[in-house]
Amino acid sequence: MRFARADRTFYSTPECAREMDLHILEHRLRVTSLRKAGLERYTHGLIKLVFLRDKSRCKFFSLTEMPDDYTLVLDEEGFKELPQTDYLQVAEATWLALNVVSNGHSSTCSQTIGVTKIAKSVIAPLAQHNVSVFMLSTYQTDFILVRESDLPAVIHTLSEEFSIYKEVNGESVPVDSNNVTNGFIKPKTAASPTVHPVLSPKNQFCVMSLDPDTLPTIATILMDVMFYSASLKARSADQDLGYIRFFSFSLIDGYISIVVDTQTQKRFPSNLLLTSASSELWRMVRIGGQPLGFGIKSRDEVNTEDKGEYFQNRLRDYADKTDECGIVAQISEPLANADISAYYISTFNFDHALVPEEDIDSVITMLQKRQNGER
């Protein structure tokens, strides 16, 4: 299975949906958050996963650096490389990645890319059925992560609009939705989700790719950016100026995707990184003044003496808690209505939409109206 936006056409409106297939990928994924204070313990494993592909059987690796932590999403082979310490929070579920692909017809319903394409056909119906999603847009495609336990609900919800296939040993096997959802009880429609505040840092971002064979050429720069440039001092300087520290790298089924701000991009040799043909610059909307669905406050924010106990309690709470869903839908639906492209990257504590620079003002206005209760 190949992921390459350039080779594919996405369809966004319900009329088009039947010309799309939904693939449930084989990767069984863990979603984790690594606090920066613990990074040194993890460099060994992370470098192996990123740079020494023949040393590991990991096929799905995504790292997103935020100001305080790294969100790591990786399959079980990758997860094995991470030592279990207090610095690493692991979401309790196993997650599966869904991917929407054209089934070969050539008509195009929209020129937009990214999450906007699947807002109405995938994201909105899943939110309506109370299925929370974790989005991971890459240069090549958009992965929709859902909990393995939600799979019957996902299949039930989406089988009307899509032909659904499950990848089994690299082969696409059609899913008989009647069989799968047999005995599945349709959940209550979700309560209207909390509207989270949005933040728009000043950075301009690029979404890029790289031939994996040239990865060694930029290994030292990439290691520096990923693991050695994250001082607390730099972080507060960024924040004072209205910038955010955000960097995302994924290596999924042999495809590399990098999201980097223009300041950091200058550190790489310009001839190796591929940008999309439009070579657009993107601006970020970060969603969530409070942590979102995975929300466990970082220890640094906890002032009590007994941090360990606090943490245990939060983790216990979390296991019981219905985590938030519908956040991706809240953002992607208005973007789809306005026909604005968007990459979307979820992390442990926040969600991030990247929209074309020329659209950022209208997007912020749109989302602020929503916050004020207007639609």
Add this chain to the structure above:
Amino acid sequence: MRFARADRTFYSTPECAREMDLHILEHRLRVTSLRKAGLERYTHGLIKLVFLRDKSRCKFFSLTEMPDDYTLVLDEEGFKELPQTDYLQVAEATWLALNVVSNGHSSTCSQTIGVTKIAKSVIAPLAQHNVSVFMLSTYQTDFILVRESDLPAVIHTLSEEFSIYKEVNGESVPVDSNNVTNGFIKPKTAASPTVHPVLSPKNQFCVMSLDPDTLPTIATILMDVMFYSASLKARSADQDLGYIRFFSFSLIDGYISIVVDTQTQKRFPSNLLLTSASSELWRMVRIGGQPLGFGIKSRDEVNTEDKGEYFQNRLRDYADKTDECGIVAQISEPLANADISAYYISTFNFDHALVPEEDIDSVITMLQKRQNGER
């Protein structure tokens, strides 16, 4: 100060010594042993020191991989990057590096290179005066490490044969030996040292250099060799076949030196690594069936339940113990007599001489005779 064998002439016989200068370098060094089981904790710091030179002010870094541990010799800036754990043993002293350089005269007394050059003028006199040395030969030069506390004895011992300079803020300042050794009590002549067994693995080694600007090009291969290829399984396979796991990398004052066996060398692109003009192959003589001067048994070898206590006792013993000196002299003197070149690399537990492949048989015969009490 530049180190490049090709640019320099060494002098080995006493008659020539006055045409050599001895420089006491500014680096203040720590000698440490890192057990392989603890490597993952150290990858972060080690990668920074090797590959991200602008992130650290470390100017002296040497890593030698052995079957069970890594010996790391590094200055205080480098030492700061190593977390202090039970996996890291640190020799108690601060060490200084001595370097013998031609003072500009052009006569050549010997064509041999390495420790052989300085066996009679430096190594033998220091052994006679009970000063233990830790040798570190590189592609470019030979560093003679001595304890800082032995410096008066060193100056006293060598000032007859050499003009001695101390590097101070990058300048060479002549050392007034009368002043320094004022109040210095000449130590007892050392007892005849233990004769240690020698071992000669089958590997052929190359001694190479690399332009530091091309280091990023081989970063992933080098990381793989240094930190990701050391499985216990590989180790025992090596041993069964009579091979040894040995790899040495140093980055000292901007010069890179690599000692690697021919099997591992094949993993690197051949056009980047410089070998000496002779492109000789070298064979190893490892000295010490028992650990030498720094000798603390590795925990793996200890069968008692209470390993922690064992270790503490060993460390206490060690602090009191007069460690062995004269080992380098034992090996280098016969080599000098036979006019055989040798690189010499000391590690925490063993010493290693590398001699030209064509000389290995005669060297082993020579050292075995010595073991049998013949001279």
